[in-house]
Amino acid sequence: MTAVKLAWRNVFRHTRRTVITAAAISVGLSAMILMNSMMNGVDKLASQNIIDYETSHLEIFADGYYREEGVFPLDTIIDNPGLILKKIEQISNVKSVAPRVKFQASISNGIDELPVIGVGVDIKKEKEVFKIVNSVVKGSFLQHEGDVLIGKDLSRDMDLDIGSYLTIITKDRNGTYNAFDLTVSGIINTGHPLFDRNAALISIEQAQELLAIFDGVTELSVRVRDDRNLVRTKERLVQAVGKEYEVYTWRELNAAIFEISGFKRMAQFMIALVVVIIAAVGIINTMLMAVMERIPEIGTLKAMGFNNQGIVKMFVYEGGIIGIFGSLLGCLIGLLLSLYLVHFGIDMSAMFGNADIVYPMKFIIVGEIDYWTVLSVFLFGVFVSVFVTLWPVRKATRLQPVDALRHV
Amino acid sequence: MVETINLYKDYKVGKVLFPALRGVSVKIEAAEFTAIAGPSGSGKTTLLNIIGCLDVPTKGDVLINGTNTNKLSSKEKATLRKNEIGFVFQTFNLIPVLTAYENVEIPLILLDMTQDKKRENIISILEEVGLGEYINRRPNEMSGGQQQRVAIARALVKNPSMVLADEPTANLDSTTAKEILGLMKELNEKHKTTFIFSTHDQLVMDYAQRIIRLRDGKVVADKTKKSEGPGDSS
Numbered sequence A: 001m002t003a004v005k006l007a008w009r010n011v012f013r014h015t016r017r018t019v020i021t022a023a024a025i026s027v028g029l030s031a032m033i034l035m036n037s038m039m040n041g042v043d044k045l046a047s048q049n050i051i052d053y054e055t056s057h058l059e060i061f062a063d064g065y066y067r068e069e070g071v072f073p074l075d076t077i078i079d080n081p082g083l084i085l086k087k088i089e090q091i092s093n094v095k096s097v098a099p100r101v102k103f104q105a106s107i108s109n110g111i112d113e114l115p116v117i118g119v120g121v122d123i124k125k126e127k128e129v130f131k132i133v134n135s136v137v138k139g140s141f142l143q144h145e146g147d148v149l150i151g152k153d154l155s156r157d158m159d160l161d162i163g164s165y166l167t168i169i170t171k172d173r174n175g176t177y178n179a180f181d182l183t184v185s186g187i188i189n190t191g192h193p194l195f196d197r198n199a200a201l202i203s204i205e206q207a208q209e210l211l212a213i214f215d216g217v218t219e220l221s222v223r224v225r226d227d228r229n230l231v232r233t234k235e236r237l238v239q240a241v242g243k244e245y246e247v248y249t250w251r252e253l254n255a256a257i258f259e260i261s262g263f264k265r266m267a268q269f270m271i272a273l274v275v276v277i278i279a280a281v282g283i284i285n286t287m288l289m290a291v292m293e294r295i296p297e298i299g300t301l302k303a304m305g306f307n308n309q310g311i312v313k314m315f316v317y318e319g320g321i322i323g324i325f326g327s328l329l330g331c332l333i334g335l336l337l338s339l340y341l342v343h344f345g346i347d348m349s350a351m352f353g354n355a356d357i358v359y360p361m362k363f364i365i366v367g368e369i370d371y372w373t374v375l376s377v378f379l380f381g382v383f384v385s386v387f388v389t390l391w392p393v394r395k396a397t398r399l400q401p402v403d404a405l406r407h408v
Numbered sequence B: 001m002v003e004t005i006n007l008y009k010d011y012k013v014g015k016v017l018f019p020a021l022r023g024v025s026v027k028i029e030a031a032e033f034t035a036i037a038g039p040s041g042s043g044k045t046t047l048l049n050i051i052g053c054l055d056v057p058t059k060g061d062v063l064i065n066g067t068n069t070n071k072l073s074s075k076e077k078a079t080l081r082k083n084e085i086g087f088v089f090q091t092f093n094l095i096p097v098l099t100a101y102e103n104v105e106i107p108l109i110l111l112d113m114t115q116d117k118k119r120e121n122i123i124s125i126l127e128e129v130g131l132g133e134y135i136n137r138r139p140n141e142m143s144g145g146q147q148q149r150v151a152i153a154r155a156l157v158k159n160p161s162m163v164l165a166d167e168p169t170a171n172l173d174s175t176t177a178k179e180i181l182g183l184m185k186e187l188n189e190k191h192k193t194t195f196i197f198s199t200h201d202q203l204v205m206d207y208a209q210r211i212i213r214l215r216d217g218k219v220v221a222d223k224t225k226k227s228e229g230p231g232d233s234s
Helices: A003-054 A066-071 A082-090 A123-129 A152-157 A193-197 A204-211 A227-241 A255-292 A295-303 A308-343 A371-397 A401-406 B044-051 B074-084 B100-109 B115-128 B144-156 B174-191
Strands: A058-062 A094-108 A113-121 A136-139 A147-151 A165-171 A177-188 A199-203 A219-224 A245-249 B002-013 B016-028 B033-037 B059-064 B085-088 B162-166 B194-199 B210-215 B218-224
Touching: A003 A193, A003 A255, A003 A308, A003 A371, A003 B100, A058 A227, A082 A094, A082 A219, A082 A227, A094 A123, A094 A204, A113 A152, A113 A165, A113 A204, A123 A219, A147 A152, A147 A165, A147 A193, A152 A177, A152 A193, A165 A199, A165 A204, A177 A199, A177 A204, A193 A199, A199 A204, A219 A227, A227 A245, A255 A295, A255 A308, A255 A371, A295 A308, A295 A371, A295 A401, A295 B074, A308 A371, A308 B074, B002 B044, B016 B044, B016 B059, B016 B210, B016 B218, B033 B044, B033 B174, B044 B059, B044 B162, B044 B194, B074 B085, B085 B144, B100 B115, B100 B144, B115 B144, B144 B162, B144 B174, B174 B194
Parallel strands: A113 A199, A147 A177, B033 B194, B033 B210, B085 B162, B162 B194
Antiparallel strands: A058 A219, A058 A245, A094 A113, A094 A165, A094 A219, A136 A177, A147 A199, A165 A177, B002 B016, B002 B059, B210 B218
């Protein structure tokens, strides 16, 4: 018989009470784990979408372009990408580079007109850097000039299908309106709302002609071999291309999104924390009852020579045992729910519909489990259980042994 | 070995001061079998509690083996109780989730003793109190007399120099009470452990070698018998 064993027996003196308390802790903790998995999944998917469709790992602009990126300034573009392309490709970690021309435009099907972002892509290089070619769900990728690729949402909104004609209209570099008639060659489904809903992809040559920018491009997108040390690759790129260009990592380009993400994490964590606090109140209540009804027993133990420290230790073990049970259960439930998310995901699109969202992903949430978080949540649960036990026990041990014995 | 010097104890009940002890001075030698007798409210329990360091006197001193307990911290008092004093309570006060064996084991948790030695002591004391066959019973599976035997075994297992028993038979029928007293007496003679118990029951008093009578918090009589024996009623 040790103090731990004694605590163990006492924990199961009131099995139902113990189970309810442990269940309360486990609900709180499983909510924390599930939310963490969801947020990780959302972030991972968003990051993947950004890298695979929007920016790749690194992007190079002409100096000054990025500050005004929102208005697609055609007077600060990379006029002669050939000058630096070779230098970029020579950097060891660079896998490939693709030029793109992005511009504001609108498309018309003859009846309706919609604003879109035009994206001129290098048909050959595009495949080496981005994954748009893999997301063609109908028809084929761009084959030649005059082809246009649109997202499945845009095709539905504009009632366009393979072979349909559309007109793309934009202002060129000189401020003159220019337009081309194009044939829809393929429909893409990327999961990135920008490309599925708001973009029209054409060949880069056609875009350059449309905008009257000759060989100019708005950006060079760089895919690297190993993305673990992007900052170093970025530094080497900066050195290679010189001061007339700016280099950004995909994270820098999407700082706002990760800020939102951090904020959401914080908010969700707070919600989970509230649940845990409620659970903690439950434990306090249980331990308070356990202590109160056993004050004469505390007196007996004191009479036998237990000092306050020994008695506090015993009750702390009790809180710890309940905490370990509840936390194990909570982590298990949280993990199982997260695993469901990882394997099946939740389709939230019914809830959000076609709402205009800034997050670069569709609302199919796929979980991503971070086992370190699970471990720290477990330790947190045990810590809280032990911590809240201290208060009622300390109170009880302050009584004179005789008062404790007489207590009813 | 136990000496109280001019002990006073006042209880505050609401705004009224109730004096439980009013100048109690007694000296009890080692291996005595002493009853503290008196009607309820006479201060018996208070005296025992103060001797056992469960309560503190308002005034006066208690010397145990020459140590003034007033000068001890609560931790030192706990150590004194751990090593020197065994308690037997009117309401037995066994831990309900533990078996007889485990209840007796509790005082030994605190002592530096090998597992084998602990086991040997527990089994031997439980056999001495006549519970050799009940070591795995829980309190709710035992009669009152059996529970009090467990409590006595628990008080004695660490081989203390004294056992304090507050009304040990008050919750028992007279036959069982006699048995328990007989057992205590036997253990007192065998182990030379000092027994001090309180009672208001004449039957129980008859077992005592020495009777200290209290009334209204004062010693009114202190009688040591020349010859002792159970059932020797006066």
